[in-house]
Amino acid sequence: MSNSVLLPILIPLIGAIICLFFRGSLKVQRIVSGAVATAMPFVAFALLLTVREHGVMVLRSGAWPGPFGIVFALDQFGAIMLVLSGIVQAAAWWFLAAGALDRERETFLLHPLFLFLCTGVNWAFSTGDLFNLFVSFEIILLASYALISHGNERTQIRESLKYVILNLVASTLFLVAAGFTYGMFGSLNLAELAVRFAQLGYPPETRVLGTLFLFVFGMKAALYPMFYWLPDAYPKAPRGISAYFAGILTKVGVYCLYRVFTLLFRDEGAFASWFQPIILAIGGLTMIVGVMGALSQFSFRRILSFHIISQIGYMIFGLGIFTPLAIAAGIFYIIHHIIVKAALFLVGDAVEVNEGSQSLRKVAGLVKLSPALSVFFLLAAFSLAGIPPLSGFYGKYGLAVEGYVEGHAFYVAVSLLTSLFTIASMAKIWRYSFWGERPEGAAKKLSNTGVVAATGGLVAVSVVVALASAWIMGVSTDAANQLLDRTEYVDAVLGTRGVEALQLAMKEPVE
Amino acid sequence: MAFLTSFIVFLLFASGLYLIMQRNLFEVLLGTNLLSHGTNLFLISMSGWHPDTLPPILVEAFGHDPSPYVDPVPQALILTAIVISFGVTAFLVVLMMRGVEETGTLEAGELAAGEDEE
Numbered sequence: 001m002s003n004s005v006l007l008p009i010l011i012p013l014i015g016a017i018i019c020l021f022f023r024g025s026l027k028v029q030r031i032v033s034g035a036v037a038t039a040m041p042f043v044a045f046a047l048l049l050t051v052r053e054h055g056v057m058v059l060r061s062g063a064w065p066g067p068f069g070i071v072f073a074l075d076q077f078g079a080i081m082l083v084l085s086g087i088v089q090a091a092a093w094w095f096l097a098a099g100a101l102d103r104e105r106e107t108f109l110l111h112p113l114f115l116f117l118c119t120g121v122n123w124a125f126s127t128g129d130l131f132n133l134f135v136s137f138e139i140i141l142l143a144s145y146a147l148i149s150h151g152n153e154r155t156q157i158r159e160s161l162k163y164v165i166l167n168l169v170a171s172t173l174f175l176v177a178a179g180f181t182y183g184m185f186g187s188l189n190l191a192e193l194a195v196r197f198a199q200l201g202y203p204p205e206t207r208v209l210g211t212l213f214l215f216v217f218g219m220k221a222a223l224y225p226m227f228y229w230l231p232d233a234y235p236k237a238p239r240g241i242s243a244y245f246a247g248i249l250t251k252v253g254v255y256c257l258y259r260v261f262t263l264l265f266r267d268e269g270a271f272a273s274w275f276q277p278i279i280l281a282i283g284g285l286t287m288i289v290g291v292m293g294a295l296s297q298f299s300f301r302r303i304l305s306f307h308i309i310s311q312i313g314y315m316i317f318g319l320g321i322f323t324p325l326a327i328a329a330g331i332f333y334i335i336h337h338i339i340v341k342a343a344l345f346l347v348g349d350a351v352e353v354n355e356g357s358q359s360l361r362k363v364a365g366l367v368k369l370s371p372a373l374s375v376f377f378l379l380a381a382f383s384l385a386g387i388p389p390l391s392g393f394y395g396k397y398g399l400a401v402e403g404y405v406e407g408h409a410f411y412v413a414v415s416l417l418t419s420l421f422t423i424a425s426m427a428k429i430w431r432y433s434f435w436g437e438r439p440e441g442a443a444k445k446l447s448n449t450g451v452v453a454a455t456g457g458l459v460a461v462s463v464v465v466a467l468a469s470a471w472i473m474g475v476s477t478d479a480a481n482q483l484l485d486r487t488e489y490v491d492a493v494l495g496t497r498g499v500e501a502l503q504l505a506m507k508e509p510v511e
Numbered sequence: 512m513a514f515l516t517s518f519i520v521f522l523l524f525a526s527g528l529y530l531i532m533q534r535n536l537f538e539v540l541l542g543t544n545l546l547s548h549g550t551n552l553f554l555i556s557m558s559g560w561h562p563d564t565l566p567p568i569l570v571e572a573f574g575h576d577p578s579p580y581v582d583p584v585p586q587a588l589i590l591t592a593i594v595i596s597f598g599v600t601a602f603l604v605v606l607m608m609r610g611v612e613e614t615g616t617l618e619a620g621e622l623a624a625g626e627d628e629e
Contacts, residue, residue, distance in 0.1 A: 138599075
């Protein structure tokens with residue numbers, strides 16, 4: 001039992017509440033939000049190290065034993081996600097504090113909403129209970145609804161409406177799936193459900209539930225048939241915070257997919273015959289359709305939004321292969337993607353802050369305006385495409401090798417083709433916006449260098465990910481092994497009773 | 512009873528989904544409400560209620576046998592779900608009011624005419 005599991009939830013929540021008391025004062029809000037954003041990466045990193053050393057951290061609310069109370073359980077994968085959420089939050093705060101938005105807009109509840117968003121995300125990463133996961137999703141969604149319509153423009157209202165209604169339907173289905181789970185298996189605790197599924201020998205109902213969860217979380221993660229809302233909604237988020245949207249929000253869905261498919265739906269027969277073909281096909285389609293969308297767009301944010309979809313495909317591909325190395329490569333890919341994608345969104349936003357537009361048709365010659373920003377873009381874009389010394393390479397390499405070894409050569413080919421198109425669409429941004437002559441009457445100097453510095457900070461983190469790739473790959477491998485060998489998680493939540501029941505059910509010798 | 516409940520859940524979901532796909536924003540709003548009612552009714556049907564069950568207050572005569580009581584957990588879930596759907600509905604109403612201010616009608620199609628950067 002450890003109360004520190006709650007820190008990543010409580011710190012932003014308290015920060016948000018303090019901000020609400022100082023609604024009129026931007027200064028106080030920035031200081032409070034900044035203190036939270038500075039603290040979060042360190043707190044999360046400390047938690048990651050603790051989890052790596054002492055195993056899964058569990059908090060039983062009210063000290064109720066095993067499956068009866070509400071449980072928070074943080075394993076290595078969850079802790080990694082918390083670290084990433086903290087890093088992106090810090091970068092987004094820095095970007096905002098550099099004056100990315102006009103004062104009036106930033107003063108109006110922006111910081112508290114952002115902190116509520118972080119609360120919900122961190123909650124989702126550390127809960128061990130299906131219904132709590134639903135509640136954390138709703139916190140994330142309500143904050144993101146408000147943030148997407150923040151600014152009150154006509155297009156924002158329209159996209160926000162679409163986003164709200166689609167997510168309402170997805171949430172309804174999530175609740176129905178949770179209800180079915182409770183009605184059929186009598187528990188909402190994830191570890192307890194893992195044991196009960198195994199004890200009952202994975203009855204056919206688990207396939208229905210697995211498919212429902214695939215749909216629900218796939219909607220949040222913007223998987224192939226359910227991705228159309230993302231490229232419309234995300235570009236409407238306020239500058240700076242859009243990096244958090246792009247980096248973290250869809251990955252909450254991916255995280256949940258990794259969680260439920262490694263913990264709950266582990267029936268090997270059903271996985272090979274039902275889930276694996278579906279997940280692989282969806283992964284491949286998500287990759288290729290996303291990047292095709294990106295090729296046809298003409299604005300920074302929309303190109304990048306389509307790229308998010310395409311890269312979610314890689315992560316799902318890793319889950320579909322379902323070997324320790326593939327899951328590890330998938331986790332590495334998530335780490336790389338979150339940092340790099342957030343950095344690219346910050347580049348786009350920095351361009352908008354300085355040039356007043358993100359359209360490739362209106363912005364040109366950025367190399368002359370700011371060589372630093374160009375270098376940042378180039379590093380992040382090459383990393384996204386997977387050029388060797390940069391961080392994107394390792395995850396893609398792992399996925400390609402493991403996919404080929406496991407006999408999914410077709411999807412490996414799709415993923416390599418997708419990389420090629422990725423670099424093509426990045427070259428398009430480069431060709432139109434960074435090269436060429438400055439338009440007449442355009443500014444000769446950056447009007448806001450602070451936002452470029454914030455972008456550089458996040459790009460620097462992505463370079464660190466590349467340099468420390470050996471260590472990070474080690475962390476991802478440990479996290480993947482912990483996900484696949486469920487005993488540690490079940491042991492931490494339910495104690496030996498749960499592990500013994502699970503091992504007996506899986507017909508493994510009890511040690 | 513189970514048949515009646517599931518039929519009503521079906522009815523609420525079907526009409527909710529139908530209304531969500533309408534162009535009039537107010538009908539969409541009603542649709543979301545019907546959907547959440549359907550979900551709540553569905554959840555309560557998971558508590559194993561039938562006419563002979565007792566409220567979940569322990570009676571000494573039954574000892575530790577849980578079978579005569581109705582399961583209280585789905586009711587707790589529904590309470591949470593109701594609060595959440597209340598919050599979302601409130602937000603949706605405000606958003607739609609802004610849409611009406613912007614276009615003067617409740618037609619969703621009118622909003623599509625907005626300027627958009629490529």
